[in-house]
Amino acid sequence: MHDEHGALHVEVLSAIPGRIRLALEKPITSEAPFLKVEGVRACRYNPRIQTLLCYYDKGRIGEEELISRLGAVYTGIVSTELLHVRRSEEEGFSMAPSGFLALACIGLDGAMTMMASPLTVFTRWLSAGATLAAVVEHGYQELHARGSFDPEVMSVVYLINSIGKPNGFRASLLAWIVTFGRHLIPRAPREQVYLVRRTEHAVVLTPMAGSESERVFAGNILRSGVEAFCIWRKTHEPKAKDRMMRYFGIILLFAVGAGIGSVGAARLAGKTIWISCGLLLVSFALMFIREEIEENPAIEKDLAEIRQETREIDRTLKQELKEEREELHEELHEKLR
Numbered sequence: 001m002h003d004e005h006g007a008l009h010v011e012v013l014s015a016i017p018g019r020i021r022l023a024l025e026k027p028i029t030s031e032a033p034f035l036k037v038e039g040v041r042a043c044r045y046n047p048r049i050q051t052l053l054c055y056y057d058k059g060r061i062g063e064e065e066l067i068s069r070l071g072a073v074y075t076g077i078v079s080t081e082l083l084h085v086r087r088s089e090e091e092g093f094s095m096a097p098s099g100f101l102a103l104a105c106i107g108l109d110g111a112m113t114m115m116a117s118p119l120t121v122f123t124r125w126l127s128a129g130a131t132l133a134a135v136v137e138h139g140y141q142e143l144h145a146r147g148s149f150d151p152e153v154m155s156v157v158y159l160i161n162s163i164g165k166p167n168g169f170r171a172s173l174l175a176w177i178v179t180f181g182r183h184l185i186p187r188a189p190r191e192q193v194y195l196v197r198r199t200e201h202a203v204v205l206t207p208m209a210g211s212e213s214e215r216v217f218a219g220n221i222l223r224s225g226v227e228a229f230c231i232w233r234k235t236h237e238p239k240a241k242d243r244m245m246r247y248f249g250i251i252l253l254f255a256v257g258a259g260i261g262s263v264g265a266a267r268l269a270g271k272t273i274w275i276s277c278g279l280l281l282v283s284f285a286l287m288f289i290r291e292e293i294e295e296n297p298a299i300e301k302d303l304a305e306i307r308q309e310t311r312e313i314d315r316t317l318k319q320e321l322k323e324e325r326e327e328l329h330e331e332l333h334e335k336l337r
Contacts (some may be wrong), residue, residue, distance in 0.1 A: 019118075026050075
């Protein structure tokens with residue numbers, strides 16, 4: 001498992017519809033708490049390798065929701081403030097055999113086209129049919145596993161429209177690249193860090209910004225801002241107010257920047273880019289301006305208090321040493337008499 005400082009680690013070793021296997025960083029005494037999760041039918045814990053195998057009803061609960069709820073149960077057993085989930089089962093290449101078969105048919109069609117072979121009519125239909133079947137199968141597998149499919153699957157519409165036309169080879173190749181091209185690159189595992197919050201009746205996991213996921217930046221900032229606002233309204237903590245102002249300030253600046261860019265693009269066209277360059281130059285210059293301690297009153301106040309305490313301690317020690325010397329001097333005089 002990857003190291004996330006201060007977080008409890010959970011690794012998804014395998015996940016297929018209806019079954020999931022997790023590797024737990026810290027051991028548990030029983031799998032009974034996990035059986036209370038809605039949709040979970042059975043669980044089996046292996047204490048030797050610290051893995052939890054769960055069977056669930058995929059019609060009642062989705063895979064992502066299941067992982068989140070199992071993680072909430074786990075953090076309720078093992079006390080922690082952060083939960084780190086790693087999807088290692090998604091590493092490596094991920095393409096069905098039909099994708100490779102479609103690529104072979106497209107390659108054969110391309111070779112026949114280059115040789116101006118009369119078999120091109122046959123290979124054109126073969127490549128289109130194999131690619132169509134592979135794309136449809138890919139979309140069905142994603143829909144079955146995740147409940148949705150990637151937008152690139154819609155390239156099948158362009159492919160169907162090109163069947164029997166002179167651009168059939170190009171359409172098959174394009175549809176294959178759009179759908180399967182990214183699967184030729186080994187995928188790194190998805191990782192997510194959750195903030196663990198305990199309420200009176202449940203454990204709530206909140207995804208933290210900055211982790212790899214499909215969340216939108218503005219949505220994260222808005223959610224964090226509203227959360228800080230609610231905390232500030234309830235507790236009136238200065239830190240919560242500071243976070244709220246920071247988050248909403250980012251959203252405001254983002255909106256202002258979008259508005260300036262829109263107006264500038266309409267009036268200045270390509271020259272608008274120089275506005276961004278100017279702002280970036282200012283930001284770059286600010287990086288080299290050394291912050292003075294006096295700019296932060298809180299730090300200056302703390303340092304002043306520390307200096308004052310140090311002076312008082314030094315004065316007290318000197319006074320005590322002086323008194324001890326005087327006492328020793330008096331004792332010495334008495335003995336000499």
